[in-house]
Amino acid sequence: DGGITQSPKYLFRKEGQNVTLSCEQNLNHDAMYWYRQDPGQGLRLIYYSQIVNDFQKGDIAEGYSVSREKKESFPLTVTSAQKNPTAFYLCASSTGEGFENEQFFGPGTRLTVL
Amino acid sequence: GNSVTQMEGPVTLSEEAFLTINCTYTATGYPSLFWYVQYPGEGLQLLLKATKADDKGSNKGFEATYRKETTSFHLEKGSVQVSDSAVYFCALPGEAAGNKLTFGGGTRVLVKP
Numbered sequence: 574d575g576g577i578t579q580s581p582k583y584l585f586r587k588e589g590q591n592v593t594l595s596c597e598q599n600l601n602h603d604a605m606y607w608y609r610q611d612p613g614q615g616l617r618l619i620y621y622s623q624i625v626n627d628f629q630k631g632d633i634a635e636g637y638s639v640s641r642e643k644k645e646s647f648p649l650t651v652t653s654a655q656k657n658p659t660a661f662y663l664c665a666s667s668t669g670e671g672f673e674n675e676q677f678f679g680p681g682t683r684l685t686v687l
Numbered sequence: 688g689n690s691v692t693q694m695e696g697p698v699t700l701s702e703e704a705f706l707t708i709n710c711t712y713t714a715t716g717y718p719s720l721f722w723y724v725q726y727p728g729e730g731l732q733l734l735l736k737a738t739k740a741d742d743k744g745s746n747k748g749f750e751a752t753y754r755k756e757t758t759s760f761h762l763e764k765g766s767v768q769v770s771d772s773a774v775y776f777c778a779l780p781g782e783a784a785g786n787k788l789t790f791g792g793g794t795r796v797l798v799k800p
Contacts, residue, residue, distance in 0.1 A: 577730075606787075615776065615792040616731075631787075663730050675721070676788055678730035 575600045577679035579664050584684045586651070586658070594649045594682045596664035603668060605647040606676065609633060610661040619662075622647055651684065659686045689714045693777045693791035701799055702769055708762040708794045710751075710777035720744075720753055720760040721778040721788070731776065734762075767798045 577598045586592045598605065604623050608616040618631030622641040636655025641647055647666075651658045661683050665676040693710040700706060712720065719738045723731040735744030737753035737760065744751050751762045760777060777791040 579730075613793075613795075616790045618787060621787060665731075675733045675736065676731075678723075678732065680730045681728075 579679035579682050586686050589653045591652050596647045598666045602666035606665040607649045608663040691777050691791045696795035699797045703766045706764045706767045710760045718780045722762050723776040725774045769798050772798045
């Protein structure tokens with residue numbers, strides 16, 4: 574079955590540590606996205622990538638980094654520079670052609686900083 | 688830029704009640720409009736969409752009509768079930784390239800038996 578996988582489902586980190594969240598898709602989608610969701614709030618875009626080896630900052634990129642070395646993979650690193658990293662992180666993908674297309678979401682990773 | 692505003696929750700109602708969640712938008716042109724749903728502990732999934740004015744999207748008993756006169760895309764369901772308890776997000780594409788979506792703040796719906 575095609576879809577998006579995120580791992581791990583739950584992640585705990587000590588302050589000052591970097592941590593990488595995995596996102597893999599087998600939908601053959603060109604575009605991929607990372608969102609952050611805080612309790613009771615909507616989604617905010619962190620980074621997005623329209624094609625391999627290219628990515629752009631979203632609305633809240635500070636303290637985060639990404640790479641897009643393969644079409645299927647778009648890992649997100651939460652660095653120690655992110656002041657309040659505890660949140661639910663969602664990865665998504667789409668065909669990226671025009672504005673009409675649905676985004677498909679993974680199940681999310683809940684990150685807690687101890 | 689494109690933006691969307693939806694009613695705040697939580698919305699609490701009894702099983703078989705009528706549900707309406709209001710969504711209004713500001714946009715350049717006439718972009719597609721979307722409703723996404725997030726069940727507890729999960730990612731978002733597309734519930735329905737409409738691609739042009741006067742279109743009605745429908746799925747799982749939910750409906751929403753693209754109203755350009757009132758710039759609205761309200762979500763409705765005639766008889767909710769406990770399993771409809773979730774957070775609902777209205778969304779539309781940003782005006783720039785990249786198929787970015789702009790989401791509303793989400794409306795939590797709790798259906799009690």
